Amino acid sequence: MPARALLAISFAALLWNCALPVSRNLEERQPPAKSAFDPALVRRGAELAAVGDCAGCHTRQGSAPFAGGVPLRTPFGTIYGTNITPEPETGLGRWTQADFDRAMREGLAPDGRHLYPAFPYPYFRHLTDEDLRALYAFVMTRDPVRSPPPRNDLAFPFNIRPLVAGWNQLYLGKDDVPRDAAKGTEWNRGAYLVHGLGHCGACHSPRTALGAEKRGEALSGGEAEDWYAPALNRASPSPLAWTKEDLVTYLRTGIAEHHAIAAGPMQTVIAQLSGASEADLAAIAGYIVSMMDGAGARPLGAMPEAPQDERTAMGRRIYEETCASCHDSGRTLSSGGALQLPLAVALHDPDPRSLIHLILEGVQPPPGEPGRSMPGYAGALTKEQVVALLAYLRTLAAEAPPWKDLDPAVERAGAGR
């Protein structure tokens, strides 16, 4: 049904589309010289590109920066990040500032083609002219790399680009960045970065069947690559309220002593955020903490002793014999080094996906980056043991309602490895 509605709206949008302006003389243009850009503006652009995590989709591990080719797996198929280096044939070399602004705000390429909303223009449309100028200066001063993007692999009808016009009619521009003059400049800057350039909602908000952010539910929890992306508002699952200081540290280092270590898709976000400015990180953290509004202030006891049934008893044994050697302070001399377990946010998520990934795959810092490491237990524990451990951690350690269907969830995650 959504696909049919989309088709109808798209048809109307297509007619309107014909009137869209197309950038002139594209083929004849030459990329601007690097020296044409103010170095201070380029530096500012680098800090903003870190907030926007451009590299997350446009820099492939081990390849030239921003030359594209990163596969983004969506429910509609695989889309590849494009080459955004200033190379004229395969990158953005012929784009003017106006072309760049239009792509960022309206999702249109200079030739009038629609970009897929996997590129977060629904968020970037909020960007100020000033920030777009800095980002353009940054992008156009990268080393040009000739690298055509791989072909997208999308299912019908999502492989028909003009249909995006219909999507835009349905969803684009229906949200606004929260503003509140009474809350001060930093809070408003934070709201702008979270809902705009940072596109936090791309993962941390629930989405419609067509992949748009559900209206009115911004930041109330979403998903990315089969990980649960925790709610960043009152629904925050953390058992301990986040402070602004803890969140700044987390965003900069990936480590929040009393909450979590960045893992899964958040790792690449954090790797980029270390390049963001102090002021922007403080603004983001301050805004998110204010959205959480003290969520999570609930008491947590020590890890409980009494098992409820045979499965949780097995889970408790596994916990004591594997997890506790790092995650349970006081058991041994070295057992206080890691995040103390009842606090780990993943135990309190509404679904077990992230915790399953953490247990099976562990946490390894990205290649060549410093960071903490946790061994994965995929080979060490059987599926039955992982399920028992999950049940124990969830119901007895986190004292939260049991997760349903743990067996198929573990099966699925194990198969995807």
Place this chain on the structure above:
Amino acid sequence: MITLKVNGREVSVDADPATPLLYVLRDHLKLNGAKFGCGLGQCGACTVMLDSEAVFSCVVPVSAVGKRAVKTVEGLGTPENPGPLQQAFIEEQAAQCGYCIAGMIMRAQALLERSPSPTEDDIRAALAPNLCRCGTHMRILRAVKRASDKGSA
């Protein structure tokens, strides 16, 4: 008593179920190839195989092993008749102090069993969890390459 299958042999050990597999291998079964390094699954010196997977035996309780087959470096060959991967490590002289090598070999063995012709990137990624402090990494990589299909071709 806990029954285990180690290097193709059924053995029974009298150990607390919480004992790490590594201690049972070293102390009860006198299989001293796998080493104690950090005890926290961070260094890889204790790596052995459980069925087809390389695991840190220091963080696997013996009670969790169940019916799965344990394979240690001793299971790959003898000093007189080293296995192909062990022979490759000897030929490349890949050990300096040797403390990490049993673990390196077992992680590489798991890799070669599931992927007999790994690329250098595959080998690097697979061995990343195992640390070597002497710095014989290049020789270790060559040894694994030598033992692979590509190395012998």
